[in-house]
Amino acid sequence: MTAETEATTHAPTAVPFRAEVRQLLNILAHSLYTDREIFLRELISNASDALHRVQFEMLTNQQVRDPDAPLEIRIGVDKDAKTITISDTGIGMTREELIENLGTIAHSGTRTLIENLEAAQRSNIIGQFGVGFYSAFVVADEVTVISRSYRPDAEAALWRSQGGESFVVDAAEREQRGTTIVLKLKEEAHEFADEWRLRQIVRRHSNYVAFPIYIGDERANESTALWHQPPRNVEASQYNEFYRQMTFDYEEPLLWVHFSSEAPLDLHAILFVPAKRERGFIERRMEGKIRLYSRKVLIQEDAKDILPPYFRFVEGVVDSEDLPLNVSREGVQRDAGPNRDPIVQRIKKSLTNRLTKELVDLAEKDPIKYVTFWNEFSPFIKEGIATDPLARDDLLPLLRFHTTKSGDQLASLADYKGRMIDGQNEIYYVIAADLESARRSPHLDALNDRGIEALLLYDVMDSFLLNGLREYQGLKLRNVDDPNLSLPGEAPTPEVSISDEQFTRLVNVFKETLGERVTTVRASNVLRHNPLRLVSPEDQQYNREMARVQRILDRDFKVPPKIVELNRSHPLIVDLARLAESDGDAALVRNLVEQLYENALLLEGLHPNPADMVGRIQALMEAAARRLG
Incomplete structure (x- = not known):
């Protein structure tokens, strides 16, 4: 593919390659990338970035090599040679850019990077250091990069490294604009020299990359990411099908929330409320998964921190280019007290507020459907009120109760307040083992005689709920087993029949x-x-x-x-x-x-x-x- 003439070898002390490269690659391969298949996601992400860049360049520059070349990524496998080739028609690189981009790992010093990695301070590193490419050394003994820049007068160039203390830069032959990466696989990574295996990885991690990805002659990724489409253009059947593919749950979701914004926060998401707590034909579970993407590339299979714990039953996808990612793109920055990342918190707040609003709207506009939601997921909402004081006021409109006046229907706290008698300034409740026991509670005698309504609490989570629910709109909640219970209104005086x-x-x-x-x-x-x-x-x-x-x-x-x-x-x-x-x-x-x-x-x-x-x-x-x- 190339002829290595006038090769330039950069010693460990040479400026383009900085010191400690072997140490750095060892850390990347053995400490940060615990899932070896991540290498393909990283290289596809880099190819996608290169395609985006040349696409942007062509908006204002007519002098671009191969302006009619299709914007695509192609992956090939040589089973006999145990090599994988990833090729794109993106922005490409000159000889100098290969040295700068691939030979200089950290502009602020490789020693700083290594110290950060060894100290496990990995958040945001991918934004500071271009190390995603080096995930290739997780599976490869040797990596060869052949690239030709979009600039019409640029020549093709080659970069090659075996992950040691030097790399080679040479002239190369390549007619088309773009970059080709050839991985010579390690013996323990020969499993990846298989088109079916690579197709599986693409569909898992890079299925919604904006550009077509071909493995052999077959396209391996979807054409569009549903969450990047305007909600007005998406049919209900498409949401249902997407949910089914994502969860293997063949029962239609109870509710979906689709929203998209570019500013001030880049955020695209589709969230689903399942019809039942336990779902999934293949994997039976009661908690949902939020799949986290950046530029349509899967970052986390299950991003538990992107919604509060009380919404952990929600399924969905979230995509944001603003997310700060760690070096392996395998997670967002976690809770670190006062240092908690503001972007992550803004995304979480936006998702939480929108989902809460949609549930409140569902309760008001479709009470029958909301009862279905409440019967399945009420423990999570009660947990939120009990454990998250900041969410309490937002979640209160979602609460529903059986009461002494609601019959078989459920009532909100607002419903209760609207039925209070003259002089009543508290909300009364009774706790029992089950609903029928609550209705038979002797504590209700005095309330029934006075026409006062009581909340009937019998679920185990109700006991936790009361830890966070002490009042509602200035009305204190009072247990009717209070020894000093004093009630408004009057009741008939009974006759005493014993001395x-x-x-x-x-x-x-x-x-x-x-x-x-x-x-x-x-x-x-x-x-x-x-x-x-x-x-x-x-x-x-x-x-x-x-x-x-x-x-x-x-x-x-x-x-x-x-x-x-x-x-x-x-x-x-x-x-x-x-x-x-x-x-x-x-x-x-x-x-x-x-x-x-x-x-x-x-x-x-x-x-x-x-x-x-x-x-x-x-x-x-x-x-x-x-x-x-």
Whole structure:
């Protein structure tokens, strides 16, 4: 392909090649490029850059070599020689540019670069040092570059290196403008001397490069990147097909968000909200993947930092030329406290704000579809409110609850606020083991009598949610198991059917039977239709919501001591007080006390082992049968 005449060898001390090249290439090959196939992505990216440059040059310059040459990248394989050839029709390089661009790795000093690499300070290096090309030495023993500049009078030139302490520059033969790179593969990299393998790599990393990539005579990449198209030009069927190809999920996505901007931030993205948490025909998973591109070249297969954790169910692609990349193009700069990269944060903020807005719009315009979203992904939204104070206000409109007035429908906090009664200045909620238990909660007696609505919380994540949701638009949230609950409005006064003496005796029976499980037993001021409720003492006010989570996680969970409030007018309490007067019914009374207490635990979602109740329930049934007999 070339004739090496008048070759120039640059010693380690020569200016064009700087010192420590062998050390640098060893670091690049063994430390930074953990995935060997990255070499092809890097070389294709460089070829694409060269094509972009000549395309731009031809806009204003008519004196360009081969102005009619197709803008393309061609890849060839010689299985016998174990070589790969990557060729483009881009801007090309002169002899001097080959020395400058390939022989001088760091304009500010190779020693600085190596010190940064050895210290693992790799972010933004690719913007400071042109080292992407050197990924070729990950797989190649020898790299040859033959190039001819776009300038009409420029001659072709050759650059060759074996990754040692010198390189060769020589005259070469090449008629067409552009650059050809020939890789002589290492023995352990012979797997890449295969067209099928290279085609696989192109489709994974470079499928949406703006220029055609040919392997042999077959085009290996897609013609267009959907996310770079104007949204108005994309059909719903195209979004669905793209989502299916990307995820192997054959159920259509619930929602897609497509936006594109050039300034002040270059950002092109399509984000998908799946129809279900668990999706994918081949790979079953509950978390999405955001594929990160720069100039349509895949940078990260799963960019976890580009959206907040509470949106990790989202699938999609994000493409930005503004992203600061590390030396291997394998990641964006991660969270580093005050040094966190502002561009990454602007991209993240833009994506998050747009996605949140689209979900809010969906909730307002298509409530039925939004219920589907909420039923699948509500734990993530609750997590966001619990863990990200800065996102709290933006996410609040997305919350939905079952309430005592919503029936089978879901209500927003705004819906609740609109139904508050006169004089109400708090939002009330009850926590239980499940929805039906919440609806049966004895804590709701006083609220129902006054026409006050309550949020019904029964999901495990609700306990975490409450850590970040203490108020809404100036309205404080209050658990109705509060021992000092004071409610607006009026309720009918019940008739008390037992004397103070009988009630005092019954209180003592409760205390003796339940022992350290209760802090006190007293008459209730709020119960109307239930015999008993459990109330959290003052010292449990800040962790009572998490008690249900602890019960799930801890096998040795013990119910914290509770206040027992009794409804003096309830028929069961009246009968129990009368039974307590007879010594002959002591065992029955104790069983009834235990059962009433554990019934309340069950409704609260705090019972450590409901199966323990079976024997007692059977004993109570036998006692009832004997009395009836």
